[in-house]
Amino acid sequence: MGKLPTIGRKTAQRLAFHMLKTPEEEAEALARAIVELRRKIRLCRDCFNLAEEELCPVCSDPRRDRTLLCVVEEPTNLISIERTSAYRGLYHVLGGALSPLKDVGPERLRLRELMERVQRERFCEVILATNPNVEGEATAVYVSRLLKPLGLQTTRLAQGLPAGGDLEFLDELTLRRALEGRREY
Numbered sequence: 001m002g003k004l005p006t007i008g009r010k011t012a013q014r015l016a017f018h019m020l021k022t023p024e025e026e027a028e029a030l031a032r033a034i035v036e037l038r039r040k041i042r043l044c045r046d047c048f049n050l051a052e053e054e055l056c057p058v059c060s061d062p063r064r065d066r067t068l069l070c071v072v073e074e075p076t077n078l079i080s081i082e083r084t085s086a087y088r089g090l091y092h093v094l095g096g097a098l099s100p101l102k103d104v105g106p107e108r109l110r111l112r113e114l115m116e117r118v119q120r121e122r123f124c125e126v127i128l129a130t131n132p133n134v135e136g137e138a139t140a141v142y143v144s145r146l147l148k149p150l151g152l153q154t155t156r157l158a159q160g161l162p163a164g165g166d167l168e169f170l171d172e173l174t175l176r177r178a179l180e181g182r183r184e185y
């Protein structure tokens with residue numbers, strides 16, 4: 001359990017004690033659910049969000065605004081933005097942020113896929129919604145430079161977000177305001 005993200009030693013211990021008190025059938029059902037999840041989940045063909053089909057629920061929804069593209073680091077950030085209900089466009093999940101310390105260079109992110117997509121589709125605006133920390137800012141700058149020659153409008157979430165933070169941990173109202181107050185980048 002300690003190998004799972006955000007599960008520290010204490011939480012792992014609590015889970016272990018809980019499992020000890022759980023009937024064996026229930027534990028087996030949980031194990032089966034995890035295996036099933038691993039088998040079913042894949043990445044969306046277009047945006048790399050988590051999906052059960054070829055396209056994720058956002059990409060396959062005909063009511064989404066296909067002229068807006070929001071670039072995020074991870075599917076968890078996409079989920080945070082979806083929770084605000086303030087955004088009706090599409091997404092592109094980069095799969096991380098540029099980080100020299102963690103040895104993540106541009107080739108490790110889905111930038112080629114992003115470029116192919118913006119050239120193929122008709123987006124009017126690309127919103128850079130990478131996290132408000134050093135890596136997220138560096139990534140936003142890098143992506144905006146790639147997009148510049150295409151003459152696409154590029155915007156960034158409004159400033160005033162807690163610096164060094166992760167969109168995942170922002171409350172809905174703050175994130176909604178940042179999205180609505182986005183500005184030219």
Ligand code: ZN
Nearest residue numbers: 044047056059
């Ligand atoms: Zn998708």
